[in-house]
Amino acid sequence: MKVYKQAKIVHETLKRLRVRIDWLQRKLIDASHISTLVERMEGIESARVNKGAKSVVIRYDGKPETRLAVLDFLDRLEPTNLPYVQQSNSEEKHFFHASLNGLALAASPFLTPGQRLALAGALVAPTIWEGIDSLFSGSVKVELLDAIAIGVATSRGDAITALSTNFFIHLGELLEAKTNNNSNALLRQLLHPAPTSAWKEQNGELTKVAADQLKLNDVVAVNPGDTIPVDGQVLSGTAQVNESSVTGESVPVNKEAHMRVLSGTIVEEGTLRIRAVKVGDDTTTARISRFIQDSLENKSETQKKAEKKANQRILITLGLGALTFLLTRDFTRVASVFLVDYSCALKLSTPVAMKSTMYKCAKNGILVKGGQVIETFADIDTVVFDKTGTLTHGELDVIEVESVQPQEWPKDRLLALVASIEEHSTHPVANAVVTNAKAHELPHINHSEVNFIVAHGMVSEVNGKRVVIGSRHFLEEHENVDIAPYEELIIRLENKGLILLYTSMDSVLTGVIGLRDQLREDAKSMIDRLYANGVARIAILTGDRARKAHALAEQLGIKEVYADLRPEEKAAIVQQIKDQGRKLAFVGDGVNDAPALVNADVGIAMPQGADLARASADIVLTDDNISGVAEAYEKSRDTMKLIQSNFKWAVGINSGLFVGASMGWTSPVVSSLLHNGTTLGVLARALSGVRER
Template sequence: MVFDIASELPGRIRLRCGRNLFTEAEARGVAYLLMDLDGVRTAEVHPSAGSVLISFEPPARESVLAAVRGLDPLALPSAEVGLDDAAGALEISLENNRFQVEVGKLVFWRAAKRVLLPMPVRAVLTCLRAVGYAAEGLRHLLAGEVTVEVLDATAIVTSCLRRQFAEAGTISFLLQLSALMEDHVQSRAHLALRSGLVVRSESVWAVVDGEDVRVRTEDVRRGMVLRLGAGQVLPVDGTVAEGEGEVDESSMTGESALVRKEKGCTVYAGTALSDGDLKVLVTAPPGCSRIDGIATLVEESSELKAGAQSRAERLADGLVPYSFLAFFGILALTRNLNKAMAVLMVDYSCAIKLSTPIAVMSAMDEASRRGVTVRGGKYLEALAAADTIVFDKTGTLTNATPAVSRVISCSGATEDELLCLSACIEEHFPHSMARAIVAEAQARGLVHEHELHAEVRYVVAHGIATFVNGDEVCIGSAHFLFEDEGVLKPEGLDELLSSEAGASSTVFVAKNKSLLGCICISDPPRAEASGVLRDLRALGFTNLVMITGDSEACAAHMAGELGLDGYYAQVLPEDKATHVQRLKDEGHTVVMVGDGINDSPALATADVSVAMSDASDIARAVADVLVHDSSLESLVTMRVLASRLMARIHGDYRFIVGFNSALIAGGVASVIPITTAAYLHNASTLAIAGLNTTPLLDRPHLEHHR
């Protein structure tokens, strides 16, 4: 591979290899290859600029350059998935194998016993197994709970007492098979959920020899020092070594109040730095942090269950006393134990309690296989019921990679000077507008690693203030610079921007209270945005709204182009949450889709919050639904999935009540033998559970829905 040395310091070198030479996967593969070399600390490959930034031990310089020269541009190494993704796929594969083995063992032993063991021995084994069910039922009964477990135990024990050992064995076998199926579906959903609960960015800033260098999160080790800026989610547990900040620990404690952190304080992975700048000494690397242990507890939290799931469990247990009342009532009226047993052997509770959780967990698992993590069944239910969807503009409705379209100088500074100054600060902040400025600087070959800036003051959705080489620099919105920071607004600026910037978003740059210029960022709609909005409207959303901090002209242009029902412009972060809350107060069920640090309050307020793949860490930390690709099409998919899930659950209820009522009536009327009725009941319960594990999205979803 041919390259130029763009810049070099001892132990740090930047190479230019040609724009768009690497794909994203190849950039990752080359970076991984270089970081495997002896003496290499970090390696970054930027596809858009075609640059490679490497930090290393000085003696390794020649081996690093030789490795880059040895790359074949036509056969570059590629890395499609990270270690976490591979580990998750392996865990799911192991769970599938476990389920198959367990079902195989259960079926094999049942068949083997029927062939190899005489009837008396089988009867003894059935009675021994019945003891376990009886103990479980008795435990619930002594606790004052008349639940499905009590009903199952009564049916099995009563069958044994009536010497109907085959009947008791069949009930026991079907209950075991149903339990295995439920456990398997829940395990798959929990494995997918676990990876979504612990939000970590792919890379972090580490302090190496006094300089900030970007490293892969999976390469972070105990004893390293990381620099965290406002809006970032901590990837590790650690101790604050330097700096001060306000940390949102709600993901750990449930408390919304910010906690002040300073030198010596402990910080935890999964919490978000809302304001300030911290250097954190790593005490527990990724995978070993406190949040990884808590993930299991969160997965099993009853608060994450769908309302339909909780209602099904309550309904199932609530029906059990009525089953016993019906049993004794029929026994008293008919004096026929066989007829009364129909109510115990055929009930509604077992099917209702088993089918709904399996349906919910299966839908969550299906969502994960389509690149979406849903953090609880209740969010699928809310997504199915929602009538209003609120979109952030930048990075959500608009292109995921906005680009600088114009740089306007309002002083003696050149365009490159404006970009260089802005990029040296913006590279520390995970917002799409910041990424656009950094990308443009890289594309122009501007080197901004030599600037030294002091502690950064980041004001969410407003801007950034710091000192660069001793000069006070402010970057952000017009409100932030001209009103909050007291920067003098030049005469004729509005007219200049009206003619030059058009519908572009504008970032203002000032130094020492004097405006240097403006950076205009073109933010076109995503290619699929219009079609997705049309499909969402066809799927029952009646109110499509955009909310943005951009100017009125920019917002109106975008809303008109996409055909939205309404928009809110020049909105501050706290006001975004207020608008969402107002919609909820009006009786709407609201979905909020956002990607930025400034969206997190509104995301937390909505009934369902959705973060896209390129969202900031803090947005992904508070979101209920995480989309792992950059397409808005996933919103349509999830709406259809959620709607079909609720239709499946309601259909299950109708079938369970109708079919089992017919079996009970047939048993009481002696039209159907009790053994046959019990077998049909348990077989139908198992069949419903099995059908609830089948995909909901096999057919083209929009055509089917319409």
């Protein structure tokens, strides 16, 4: 029997395990997240963590391999390696105190006045001590207001008011803690633990190994129902892969040789052999986990300002309480005033709204690194795009086929000829031509052996005639093909921003094929949405030729184009635009975009982009959908509007409560009830987040 270092089996029945891990009792451990990690493992039905007993209770399918996998996972689990650790969980504390005060209130009618007061004194003592402790810590917090209000009631012998007020305070704190934890839980749902095991190909045989032991270039086999353990390239096989855990797309996608697959996605049908391109902490799953961890830890300036304003308003409450006492000498009114404060709603609603928005964005394939990014993006007035791989797919389409010998080589036959020869090449231009010919079901044209002229083109023979395919320079300078008579045709095609592929037969031009980057289907609507939502300036930065870049810009309605740029020039132009007082977002995908991504106020990276681009970005699109840029912008603006609305609502309602308390219209119990109700209403609005458009 295998011996485990930290995962100790306390009790076991069929399909149920209770495992003890000593460090589970630490305050910084988020028990609910450990449950989430375990429940996402294959074969696990449920997992529950009991921090007090330092144990995990697991229900599973009863299979020995599932039992072994979960025990191995728990034995390797380290608190320092958890993707998210929160500061403390106050739900249990407030539930305990609210329950005790509620029971005391229920028992009060059966107690003597002296017994009631003694019981109240014992139960409210922790609340009063917290207030005194906050004062000695050098900061004035809401706990001080609660302590004064309850202390006043207790000192006057009003046990019922003290107990009721203490009950509502802890009940409010309990519900606030649950609301805040729920907002964190939304993001935790997006964390996808890597599979615990994998089938590694070794010497022609498959061996089951721990997924964290896989190395770069290892070959793994993935069968139906298996989770892909690495980011990799398919070597062989065909499968339907569910990528919803990473991209949010619910429809399975087809994967076959040479295609890219992501860790954390699941093979639904078929089998794949995959070469590991990224393993361990470099995989998509690990990057998403780190991204979300950063999102939970980063505070925005709006959140910091909200906390500052909330603390300032505690002093206002103290001042109003003192003024009320000076004018009325009524301790009941003073207690009522002290039980109304702005801080809870102001401090909590901002981070909850931010997290709710980050969750909704992530579910739609948009990873946002923290509330600061949302706040900054909402103020953006300029968006700059890289071209290839961003506004376009980075793949080519055949747009026009022009034959200059239409009698002998009509367009379809010319395309079939070029495709028949180009199918021997893996160049993107060749792939586009072959794909187009197949789509039109054009016949194969027999030819002799194909010769590759590196960096120039291809040469073959058809019916004894020399066929040359390649660039204009190659045909003119190396094959002596006279292209000058067709200059008007060529200029017309080039003005459309097309890449031109020339073909000749026995040194006579036969035709020209024009290709273009595939414009993303949603690029135009995305640009329109940005303009409609207040973006004043949109530009394209590209290393591509100016003519092609301007043609693309015209299609999209973009007037500002910077072309023929080197990577460092992109970053310089971004800085120039910022120096003009603009708030700028840059969207790119390549290694050469990293300097511009860093230099922008908000950097946005495409999902298929280079690692450096994704690492440099503030927002990463996990779904290959450029409309995510507009969606993130809209949600950022809506979130800031929601936060401002919550602020005005909280200040307005609590100000009204202040008036009522100081005028003696509300008792301390009613003040506490109304104040906590207001706070929970604001938090509910924040948690619901921005509405879908």
